[in-house]
Amino acid sequence: MTYKIYIPIDSTSLSLGANEVYEEIKREALKREVDLTIIRNGSRGLFWLEPLVEVETSNGRVAFGPVAVDDIKNLFDQEFYIGKDGDLCLGLTDELYWLKNQERLTFARVGITDPVNINDYEKYDGFKGLKNALKLDSQSIVKTMTDSGLRGRGGAAFPTGIKWQTVLDTPSDTKYIVCNADEGDSGTFSDRMIMENDPFVLIEGMIIAGIAVGAEYGYIYLRSEYPDAQKVLNKAIETAKNKGFLGSNILGSKYNFNLEVTKAAGAYICGEETSLLESLEGKRGMVRYKPPLPAIEGLYGQPTVVNNVITLATVPIILDKGSEFYANYGMGRSKGTLPIQLAGNLKQTGLIEKAFGISLRELLYDFGGGSFSGKPIKAVQVGGPLGAFLPEQQFDTPLDYEKFSELNAVVGHGGIVAFDDTTDMSKMARYSFEFCAIESCGKCTPCRIGSTRGMEVIDKIKAGIDQNKNEKLLRDLGDTMVNGSLCAMGGMTPSPVISALNFFPRDFGLEKRET
């Protein structure tokens, strides 16, 4: 009899040795004449337990982890392949606190299926959204998106349905769907996980977007730091083409849609939508003035939907289960679920998809298990390098676009990076300026030059030179960047800087004051 086991192929799992574990398990099984069927699945997103090996049993999958090559002999001795309890056994995967307490909609299949197996995809509800979309007219699809309340998950949180409506309403023979897969924010990896672990859901979302707005061509603008994702996406696109999901007359309908992956070249700014479009057109990634909006004049001057990976990957389930189903999750104007990524100095890191409304504290302690170092968590940065630092006293804030905005913070792409109390927040603030100086496209003066001046001012404050004057100057500079930059790079860099200054003045060598 053959035993079915799962070893993830996600690149974080690989970064911890999943391939070596796979090879060793194969070797040991051969030696012991144990008949194994090994499936390379995606990761469940419990990265502190990776490589996580799962065994299929009649009660469900049983998890073992983190598995090192040296553990494998012992695992075989204890007959792990029949799901028998032993060292490293974590019990039924679905019963683990981390997974049991999530609401996985966008990530429903991630970690369960073989990412490039289209039959697996269909078996777990894949292409149901597309099949429903093919029965609707364009306006009804867009209305479903609007009613779902889905907002852009890339960070800007603009209502997806309204963006699509604008593209639908702008007459043109040529329109484009552009997927922003330039996931450059530190602490974020949900785009990467979708692309590596469930690529068909992104493809399906893009096809539906094409049908909805009348576009027949799509680009996935993928960061060059993700070579594994590129391979998986290209393979999935090829398979989808062969099966009639891409190309002419999709599934026998009147619709055509083609898709390609464009590899970016390591510029953070190209995650900004207009800069991305410039780059796709073969130019320097310089930010464009808005208006015109890309929805009206986007790629090559044509109406273009630019959406983040997670936004597009959420489209299929909305078309499958309906707008009401999706909108019933979440709170206030933050509808649905958010794939949250726990990173940095935390014991338990990984991917959690939850309805909006969960507090930072629950995420950091109930899911994250507190800091990795065992020291108190001093601050968290939410939403990437342009997001504010939030101190302990703000940890009860619920994850909600508006609540975060009240604190001058952003939910962004849902990445949360935790720092313990050994962190010097003035150093983090200085780094924010340094990063801005390295990555600025150079179009706006406050961003191009202000970032370097900002580093110098922080250095002066820390050196005790004219502290009051320089603190005022730093705040003035922040204000100039916020109000004088075209895009979020210059406009939001002051956010981590000023929040660090407000909450941790002592780290800057300033007296503690009321904030």
Next chain:
Amino acid sequence: MELSENQKIVINRHVEAFLDKPGALLPLMHAIQDDLGFVPEDSYPIISKAYNLSVAEIHGFVTFYHHFRTHPSGKNILQVCRAESCQAMGSEDIESYCKEKLGIDYHQTTKDDAITLEPVYCLGNCACSPAVMINDKVVGRVTTDKIDSIIKAYK
């Protein structure tokens, strides 16, 4: 540095392959760098002529993107993540260890031409920080021991 015959052949082949491609420069530069290891500045006049762009525009394009290099790298590229999540897990120590161990700074190559050291801003491996990437392979939860074994394997 004048182009070798082989370099000319490779560049011309790619220039021709992308002639009708909208937004050709991005895939073109990747193709050239993938094959030659860098984008030689002497390729600019060839590209300029074929694509009806000025040499300045091509120079501007290549130098805008961190990924493209105009000079050869070492045989292997070691990228050390400097972003926030890795910093929260001690990447600064990893950075200085790499520099000290290899005896080079960022954007430099070891004397034996084995390793070029580059900073990178996020590898998407933030759940297992600190992270480095050696060529196309990401390594998570990096320690100085892991750096030692990487350097040993790629030297």
